[in-house]
Amino acid sequence: MSANTYSVRRFTPERSALGKLFARDSVVRRMDWLLFFATLLLCFIGSLLVYSATRNRTGLTHGDQYYFLIRHVMNAGIGLALCIGAMAIGHHRMRTIVPFFYALSILGILAVLSPLGSTVNGAHSWIIIGGGFSVQPSEFVKISIIIGMAMVLSARVDAGDQVHPDHRRVTQSLALAALPVVIILLMPDLGSVMVLGAIVLGVLLASGASSRWVFGLIGTGIVGSILVWQLGILDKYQIDRFAAFANPALDPSGVGYNTSQARIAIGSGGLLGKGLFHGSQTTGQFVPEQQTDFVFSVAGEELGFVGAAFIVALIGLILWRACTIARNATDLYGTIVAAGVVAWFAFQSFENIGMTLGIMPVTGIPLPFVSYGGSSMFANFVAIGMLQSVKMQRPMSA
């Protein structure tokens, strides 16, 4: 296949607007609606949960109970626009802007390390813009790495020169990922590093690179984490977090308090939950960071097992669609992009929900589409746009 397969298409002017919309090869027909609606539904549930978690937090909302809800919906709206934008550009054309995007996100995370950056909850990963807005550049690094690595790994294969990416390509792609990972590790934003690790692993796996690379990467991850631990690169609060997820008593006032309160909230929800806005743990603000990292505890308490499992199922639906898109992609580039997003969303969701359930260490990463937070929301929607683009195999503006 060559690049001109998806060159500009012309529509015949005779078609009506409606007819165009539902034409056999139109965007409406080709895009993955199940994925789209699952995403929107998740966003909708997320905004209810964010509202429930924040409407009483007068200390955060400055007296406006809709403060977070409005911003969350705005973020989702902007995210949706970015999603459509990504679909319009298309994942293939994105390759042309990736070097620029990659450089920008590297600059972003470097800026965080500079005095411009701010520390929130012990993680030095934000740039406060003002007006209540802040940017977390590491979210955009995820997209850069997926596209960048996919480009490097698939170029020769999609060109028909290689069956699988060779060592050289793999090395190049890993170097591409290593730079931001190291910078983020210095922030330190451990959660993002773990997500990036999962993305790199997913990308390598889907690229068909030699299994030695895959296992080698896993081995490096293990050795690396032991080294990080031993060399004292981790701060005290991070060690506490790691230890306290299993035993909240180790850090009862800090992260142990967080996890045990989140667990109480979720456990007390039972089968059907206490009803939206009726959770005592949520209303009483017993779970810190409940609108962001611990948003799942609102679902657990107020919507019960049924609601919480429904959210997990929605995420499952998105991942299933993404896996299908990866399988059905017409080129390796599309497969890798989709698989990278699968690894990203899967690990990030598992880590986020797992930490509220007490089976994963606490790291400050949001639940995709549900947690409050602009950067994360934007990046997630761009990823969905990329998935849709892979599904359609051509930009929609074409």
Place this chain on the structure above:
Amino acid sequence: MSNIPETGRTSRVTIRLVILQVLVFSLLLTLGGRLWYLQIRNGQEYDAKANSNHIQQVVTPAVRGSILDDRGVPIADNETLLVVSASRTDLLQQSDGGTAVLTRLAAVLGMKPQDVMDKVRLCDAHTPRPCWNGSPYQPIPITDKATTQQALQIMERREDFPGITAEPTAVRTYPSPDKANAAQVLGYLSPVTDKEVAASEKTSNPLLRSDQVGRSGLEATYDDELRGKAGVTTYQVDNLGRVIGKAGDTPATPGDNLVTSIDSKVQAVTEKELDAAMKAARTTYDPVTHENFKADSGAAVVMDNHTGQIVAMASEPTYDPNEWVGGISAKDYKALTDAKSNYPLLNRAIQGESAPGSTFKVVSTSAAIRAGYTEDGPYDCSSSFNIGSQVFHNDENESYGPISLARALEVSCDTVFYGISYDQWKKDGGTDPKHPKDWFYTTAHDFGLGAKTGIDIPGEVTGRVPDRQWKKDFWEENKDDWCATAKKHKNDKNPSLAVAIAIENCPDGYVLRAGDSVNYAIGQGDTLVTPVQMARIYAALGNGGTLYQPTIAKAVISPDGKTVTPIKPKAVGKLPDSKSTLKYINQALAGVVTEGTADWKFQGWPQDTIPLHAKTGTAEVSGKQSTSWFDTYTKDYTIVMTISQGGTGSGGSGEAVRRIYEAMYGIQKDGQKIDPKKGIMPKPVTALPKFSADGAAVSAQQAAFVTSATDQFANSPAGPQGGAPVPELAALTPTRTEKLLYGRKYT
């Protein structure tokens, strides 16, 4: 390239994608499983945790039930006081943490600001009292002695006193109807300890940290019934403890009322007469010690013969039970537990032990008849009795010649009982016994001595029957000390009594000697009894031989007066005597009044209409003046009075006991005219008092009592809140040497 399919995937990539998909979905399944584990399997546990997280309780204390006398007159009640309380939650919401409000409050109440602030701080390991031991959500009482004017000042200027309330609150009071004090019978309340709160957590009515519990007397025994159940209002609070909603409201259930057999009028007379007798004794010259009697303590029991119910129970020295209300001050507590005050908390009627003296002779008479000695004898009442070189004298060396057992009781002839007891001791094998019958000891046990009577107030002591087993145990326990003392002092020229006893007891102190045996028969020696044990024995003599378990409570009555749970008298034994023996002893004890040791105090007593039976006793105590005992009974009542260091039985208590009977039966001054209408209790009160719908006892006399009770309130002392928990006083037992010497008669 043929090996690159149109989808852009090789089979390796396909397999890899399947692996990725399996990995992803196993992660999601893990989440689902963990969700099920937390929410379904352990959901209830977390629900309970969430509730304890956000639910806080405010407790409305239950009004404690009243303790009523046999006619429904309250002897422990609640009075309404103006209690000023502060809400910590409200105070803490003020910008200065409530300091300004508390300072203003202190000015209104006339207290020091620091004292007020100390009261509202929370107790912890490092905070000295006063401090608040209850829930921080509970209004904390600052004073229960606010005047109406102070309360108005606070409530009318609400804006100046946010978080402060002044409300009428029920506070325990002991109204002392007719000035009946009954302090040791009623007992007292004091704050619960953390341990008690923890121990009660699993019970149906757990204690709250702000609770008071009964520590002695009826308040302790019937604490569960009287306490009621506190009302609980639950509030939802947020993570900072701010109230965000009301979750539930259970109103308080008042405690049950307790009807007792105590008759406040008889109680008052008994207390008054005991006091009068002790005061009289203190003006009486003791020819033995050549000074007036000290009369340091005393007790009197009035018992209903037919039921064993206590009509009155007095113990001296006594105290005002209202001292405990609102927390006793350290000073008051020290005064109550000080040796100088001679331990007024002790109820001498059940905790005071002494040798019974000649009142024990009813037991000896019964034992002698059971052992086969005839009633008529005759037995020689000589002035003294010799065993070897030891001489045992009759009181004042009197002699009555050959007499019957009955006459020996009437005139309290010691030598008759010496003789019989010595004879029986020899029959039992003397110092080398073979299967001894020990009639005198067996009979004492059969009369219920040496064991608790089981009266329904705590702290009762057993007394002691110094039988062979006790001798042996006592020797085992003390032989090392005795032998050491004996060895140390073996060359003393004039050994002290303690040394002499040690030398004597070291080698064979376990042997029941002839001297022990004869002393024992007249109620001297190592025998110890309590007044309530003696009252029970004489009541049994009066009712045909039934030993009752003495009770003070008659019924538990629900606050609305509808549910009545009677506490039935319980017969627990029979005197071992035949009917004819009982009749014989009865007649002899009547003779004590008409022509025996008590006749001089009962001149003009209407013996025909109200036959009275009595036995006097004068127990000698080594190193102390003699203990006076006077045990009496009529058809219906038994009255036992004893005064430590009070002289002879009839001399010390004869008149006092007579006055009590006269008041009860309505016997007029000349002794011959009886007006039951003027008697305060001519017949035992068997019916329970009636209750009106609101649970108040309806009684004709009540109005009069309430007025007389009000002046008792006026000086009701109340210490600071939350006095230290008070350990129960152990009954005062004599020290070891004293134990041995107590009541022993060596002449």
